[in-house]
Each structure stands twice: as structure tokens, then as C-alpha cells.
Amino acid sequence: MFKHLFKLIWNKKKQNFLLMSEMLFSFLVLFAVFTLLVYYYNNYKKPMGFEYKNVWVVNYNNAYKATNTDSLTQFYETLRQNLKALPDVKEISFCSDNVPFSQNTWQGSVNYKGNPVGGVNQYTVEDSYKNTMTAELLEGRWFNKGDVAAKNRPIIISSDLKEKLFGNERAVGKLVGDGDQPGHDKNAMKIIGVIQGVKAKGDYAPAGYAVYHRTDTGSFHSLGKIMVQVTPGATAAFEARLYKTLANYMKDSNVEIEHLTSKRKDINYFTLVPMIVLLIVGGFLVINVALGLFGVLWYNINKRRGEIGLRRAVGATGNSVSSQLITESMILATLSLILGTFFAIQFPLLNVFDLPASIYIVAIFCSIGFIYVLVFLCSLYPGKQAAAIYPAVALHEE
Template structure:
């Protein structure tokens, strides 16, 4: 049967050449449509590097001086700090609060972030800065994991001194190669501050569709002033199983008055899921993902529909051949096998040619890449051979399924017609 199929393909080489050309173009087009989706979806499978389940952010407000409730005697630095500490104590005493920490400026999904350069002798690299006040339960709240044992508990037990820092595993590789960074020194961009690495974290990813990025966490020893209360955020971790909506309603109702101390008051409290959603939406990340996904699916569906139409018409035009074969004794199973094998051969040949063409484009232009793309990613994206192979397999499967479906349906319909009727029409 295989030789017969090859002879049939050659006999109809003129029409098959156009179909083959279409499949080659479709293979190349689908490959570039699938590649961005593949990278994005693979990146989304990379662990975040921290766990913000049951974590909430509390924001305090400060009464303006023109407010009737403003208390001038509570505005000096001593009373302000004392009032702030009283608020922290009240939050810790709230039922089901497991841990809390105060952070100034930068944290995962914060409205702003800062990246600085650091040096280790002649080696220089950038890292995203984060920090917290060491009096809090930072690692218990965010649950970054140690690169050594993949637990947050070991990080939480480390005693912190001034100028101690934590770095992520990818930053360790950039600065120290394959050597351990523990106890090593780093200097900042202006070489005025020297930091000691006391802990190495697993890879940390700050954007769901991106890959992990180098991060340095610099604890501040204590909070000594509260002049910028709007920049200070309080994070709490509730005990597992705390329902979000009832908790938020109860907390706002009870703590609105309890946290009104001095000139401070409860401004808002949000779950970390909302913080993440708002962050990615405000940065345009959500819209970019929607647009890319929507366009990819749109083009993919249209391309595959074109292939379906081509093979549908091809098989419908050969109803007389199907009737003749049935009249000569071919069974429906044999006819299905014959036409499906024919479609498979055309698809495979077009795929091989199309992939060779794509290989040239990849060599010249590279793959689709996210903004953060480093060794912290997964091999299926960062390894060129695995990346190309994976996308090519997806393209081949999609194309093959489409062609086989577009062949099976019209052949099945033609097989239901009596061969006598087909031959009479012929």
C-alpha cells in the first residue's frame, strides 16, 4: 500500500505541490505563533520562590495638620515611634495572626523597585534590592526558602548584624561562580558600603510570566523614625485556613478604631493576591499576556482552519476515486488508512522542510525571550536544543492532528455513499 500511495502522490504531484507549499508556510508560521506562548507558559511553571498565601498588607495613614482630630503633641519623633510600636503590638495580638514584619520601600510586587550594582573584586552585577526591619518575622511571613535546605525556618534562625545581606542563588553564581557566598563580602556601586552574605535563597521570580532574577535583601536593624509613614507597610501572615473575605471584614470593623493611635489610623488592608493582580495590571503585564495569548490563538485557529479547508476539499474532490476503490473491494478501514497515510506523508515532508527553514530564522534572530532570562530558568526554555525541539514537536502534533481530522471526516462521509451511486455520477 505504501508504494501505491507514493505513486498516487507522484501522479497528482501538481496539486500536491501546492498543498505541500501551503503546509511548509503553515509550519513556519505556526512555529513563530507557538514560540511566545510556549516561553510564557513555561515561565509560569517556575516556582515563585516565596509563598504569600494568607499574607496581607496593612497600610497606615497619618492625619493632616489641618484635621480637627490632629494632635500636635503626638507628632514629635519619640511619640510617633511609640504610637507606631503600639499599633504593631495590637496587630500582633489580633486573633490568628501568625507573624508580622514592617517593610520600608521595596518588597515583592511593590509599586516601585530599585536595582543596584554590586562588586566582588573585578566582578560586577546588578540585583534587585529588598529590605525589612530585622525585628519582624520576615522569612516567616514571606517564606523565602534557603538554597541549602529549601526551608524558610533555617533563614529565620540566622542572627543578623549590621550590613548583613541575603542573596539569591543566581546572584551568588554571578558574583562567586561555583563557590559558596556565605561569609563573603560585597561592595555596592560606589564602594562605600561593604556587606556580608549570611544566607543564600532559592531562585526568586517577581513576575509570573518572567524568569527569576538576582535579588539582594538588606535587613535594617531597627526603625528609628516614622516621618515617612506612607512608605512603611506592615505585612502579616494569618494562620492557614483563614477565609479572606470574612477576615478582611472583621479586621476592618474591629481594628479601624483600635489602630487609631496618635495621628495614625488604618488606611487599608489588602490580600497579597490582590497586590499581585494590581501590580501586574498596572505594569501592563496582564494586558501584554492577554494580547499575546489572544493574537496567538487567533492566528493559530485561522491557520489551522485554512489547512482543514484545503484537505477537506482535496478529499471531497476524490469521491469518485473512493467509490471506485470500494467497488473494487476496498473496505472503509483500508480507505481511511490509505488517505490518512497519504496526509501523514505530505505533512511530515512539509514539516521537515519548514523546520529547516525555521532553524535558519532562529539562528539569525533567536527565540522569543522574556525580559528576565538567565540560568535560573528551566532548560526547556533556556537550552536552545530543547527549546527548538519542544516547540517543533508541538507544531508537528498540531499540524498532524489537523490534517488527519480534515482527512478523516470527508473520507468517512464519502464512504457512506453507495459506490454504485458514485460510479453512476462519474
């Protein structure tokens, strides 16, 4: 039977070539869509790494123009005490501008035994940062006042960077270099803890590599954010009181208060834009392919009424005629998918975009399944119409 079907397909190779080209192009577009969907889903199901619901971000510029470091430190320490005295403030922490869900990014590289890892997010944080963000410490400890006298500059790394550098080995106590530094001299940084990766760019983005540095006496010259953890019942009235406290103390500073919940929604929308565009393009393409496939099958039935009538006259059942048309469509789809899979499988083999191979494999299977379901549904009704052709009527028309 299959030999006969291949012969029929070959006899109409020009017409079938266009149909197979449509299926091939649809598969490649669907492969791109499913790859992005699987990638976003894998990121979404991973833990956020911190608690953002009751955390506000205070943006300010350094209004206190003091060249003396001690005076500057005292200025902001007094501000810290004033803020912590407010009833709905649980914890605060000064930090660098690249707070979660913002567009600010500070990146560098980390060197371990001559193997540099680039694209590492660099954060400058205080001892209170962990409690303010309710971050999860997986290994070692967080910063404390004793780190001031440490021989090597202490750092805390994310779980993703720990896995990249050390695999299953323990990271605490190891020395790494900053940038091109070898990581074994006096300027090496010592890992004192490993923190759960923080998805700082939203639910659908990976946590990425991160290194946390402890603030020092001169850090207030460059810091411009305050993370404020408030009680769950904090109201707009309290936000106004917080703003008034900040504005009165930093009279020449531009103060702005943002909620991490709002920033998370904004950055998620921004991340989903490429996905929405791809879904729209893929949706239109699938509709066009479905209409084209349905039209071609319908046209084939009308052109082959004599053939179908003859088959019915010599004893073929309606179900066998319907099955033949559906099987022909599935064979065409299979030939297109074989070629499409050949191109798609190059992505995991060549490690394109540095994504895990499992994402590409799942996307390939999802695309194959979608094409088969689409072809089957589009050929089902024309197949039933062909099965309903009466032999006498078809032969009489011929």
C-alpha cells in the same frame, strides 16, 4: 507508496503550497503560545518563597517631619509597640516600598570579581522581616543587632542570585560589590545568608535576583510600608481597629491597608493578559486552519472521484483510499513542520529572551504534536467519505 504520494503532492503544488503556508504560520503562532504556557507553568510550580495568606500591607506617608534621626526612630518604635499590642497582630516589619505583588521595583546590580549581574531587586528590611513573611532561609543566618558593628555591610541574597554568582559553591562569607564596585574594597558587601527566591510579581513570574539590605538609623526617612502578620481569624472588625490605631497615631498621614491575597490575585490577572490575548489569536487561527484543511480535503475528494473510483475498481479497499488521503495530509504537515522547526530551533540556539532552552524544546514538541493531531482529525472524516465512494457510481459520473 510514498514515492507515489509525493508525486501526487507535487502535481498539485500550487494548491498544496497555500495549505502548507497555513500550517507553517499556525505552527509558529502555536510555538509562541506554548512557549509562554511552558514558561508560566515552570514559574507556577516553583515555591512562592514566603507565606502571604495572613499578611497585610500598611501604606503610609512619612507624616512625622523630624530632622532628628533619634526622634524619628523613637516615633516609629512607639508605633511598633502599639501595633504589636493589638490582639490579632503576630509580627510587624517596616520595609521599603517594593513589597511583594506591588508594581514598585527597585533594581541595581551586583559585582563579583569584575562580573556584574544586572536586574537585581533591592529590598530594605528589618530584623523582623523574615518572621513576618515566614521566609525560608537556605544558608547562613538572618540579620540581627550585631550587624550594626560589622566591618562590611551585611546583605542576604536570593537563591537565584546565589546560583548565578557562585553556582554550587557556598555563598556565605563572600564579598560582592554594589554596582560598579569591585567587591574587594572597604565598601564591599558581605553575604551572611541565602534566602529562598520570592516570587514578588505573582505565581507566573520568576522569583528573579534579589538582595536584602538591613535598615539603619536613617531608614525611616524613606520607608513607607509596614508588613503586618495577623492571626488566621482576623476579621474586618479588627482591620477597622488597626486602621483607627494607625490613623490616630499618624494624624497627618494617608493610611491604607491592603491584603497580600488580594494583591496576588490582581497581579496574576495582570500577568495573564498577554497569555489570554495569545490564546484568543491562536484559537481563531487554529479554527481557520482546521476549516481550511477540512474544506480543501473535501474539495479534493469531489475533484478526484474518478481517480478514487478507478482505484476502487482495480481492487483498492475503502481503508486504503482513506489512509492515502490521511497520509497525504500528514506528509504536507511534516514538510511544513520541518521548515517551522528550523526557525523555532533558532530561539534556544541564540538564547532569545534569555529563557532556558528546555522551555523552547518542550514548546516545539507540543506545537508539532498539536499540528499533527489537528491535521489527522481534519482529514479523518473526508477520508471516510472517500472510502464510501462506490466504484460504479464514480466511474458512471465520469
